[in-house]
Amino acid sequence: LAKTTQPISMDSYEGQEVNITCSHNNIATNDYITWYQQFPSQGPRFIIQGYKTKVTNEVASLFIPADRKSSTLSLPRVSLSDTAVYYCLVGDNVAAGNKLTFGGGTRVLVKP
């Protein structure tokens, strides 16, 4: 499983865009990049997954450059309720049997 590095914490204000960059220099050909969100005292929740280029859903966008050695999760116009820990995970879903290896994540604090 590729090791990931992401900032420990980020502060933002309501209505701003938040971009969290994750480094994964040792990503393998079969690896996908997945982001989960965790609110206090709750289980992690899937946000988005991608392999290359850009993926967008109703919650976020994921930007992956051509070399795939990093990725950026973009949260548009955050609100107070987006305060959470965001985890970047990299792995081969099939080989890992969907087992997730969580790092420390990025603690995002959205201020009024």
Place this chain on the structure above:
Amino acid sequence: EPEVTQTPSHQVTQMGQEVILRCVPISNHLYFYWYRQILGQKVEFLVSFYNNEISEKSEIFDDQFSVERPDGSNFTLKIRSTKLEDSAMYFCASSELISTGSNTGELFFGEGSRLTVL
């Protein structure tokens, strides 16, 4: 939206007692998992379960731990003799059968069961 449900939400027990945490995964899912999170620490993988057997387990999942799918809907985690360091939030998760290509392999987590060992 279907969800994973866990009971109890909070359990307090004495050291050395047995604890069973229960989970009802999403009905059409075939992979089941237990994770735990000690307060202020990372979410840690404990065990994955597929086709009525353990498919993978971590070093944390020693002989004190066991999992079972006693019927078609429940998935349980048993801790045989609890220790102080077992105090944590325990999360159950489930996912669909993995298929290559289009399946994101998304895990659906429950709200967790907080275990406090005194």
